[in-house]
Amino acid sequence: MKFASFIIDDIAHYGVVRGEVVHAVPSTVTREFPDLASAIAAQALPQVADAAVRDGAVYPIATLQFAPVIPKPGKIICVGLNYRAHGDETGRPDFPALFVRFADTQIGHGEDLQMSAESEMFDFEGELAVVIGKPGHQIGPEAALDHVAGYSCYNDATMRDWQRHSTQYTAGKNFPGTGAFGPFLVTADSVGDPTNLAIETRVDGVALQSASTADMLFSVTDIIAYVSRFTALSPGDVLVTGTPVGAGSGRKPPVFLRPGTVVEVEIARVGLLRNTVSAAR
Secondary structure (H helix, E strand, O other), rough: EEEEEEEOOOOOEEEEEEHHHHHHHHHHHHOOOOOHHHHHHHHHHHHHHHHHHHHOOOOEEEHHHHHOOOOOOOOEEEOOOEOOOOOOOOOOOOOEEEEEHHHHHHHHOOOOOOOOOOOOOOEEEEEEEEEEEOOOOOOOOHHHHHHHEEEEEEEOOHHHHOOOOOOOOOOOOOOOOOOOEEEEEEHHHHHHHHHOOOOEEEEEEEEEEEEEEEEEEHHHHHHHHHHHHHHOOOOOOOOOOOOOOOHHHHHHOOOOOOOEEEEEEOOOEEEEEEEEEEEEO
């Protein structure tokens, strides 16, 4: 199954995707499950999808104003430095590098990535996002994937100069309008094994990141098991799993985003996230 969150006349909706249309979840259901996260928490996605197809309004995908898949996650925990470079035979670190992103920095598919007057080093990071489906604390690796509701695409766009102000990444990762998330939540059973998904980031049509989730130093299973050792995970929490080599700041010369640039993140069996960069407001 595939779900989307979207806005119509300034009102938040969500629905199930079938082909090129979205069937909105009807009001008879949203009274109990007002958003996608609440339906996930209740383990009610199949019932919600059935009601949407049976009774919901139908909208062409091409006409939608998308919201972030999970607009207000309780936690957004991101992994840094999680892909090995081609030919790199060095071992992985003992622990993943983690940082947080704030929910109000997120945007949906098709919304503008926002430059800032504070930075000329706006960079792209195409990533696989994991949406938690079942609560858990100190989850063992053998059970980790049982806690996944589904997957989506993420562009963890970053102000590199601000990221480098200290050893903590927080400042560079939390400018408004920089966390693109979508377009869909694809349920875990539809994606299958998340350990060998092709992932590509294109800037104005040119592939600058191209890898596989098999290149991750810490797999989805590893990340869930590690993060849940120190914090309880809740339905709707988002784990953003790191970006492959090829981001703009590591290129010679560097490639930073400018107004009008189109960034696409495409992940096999998950989807294609597209956003255009807009000038600083």
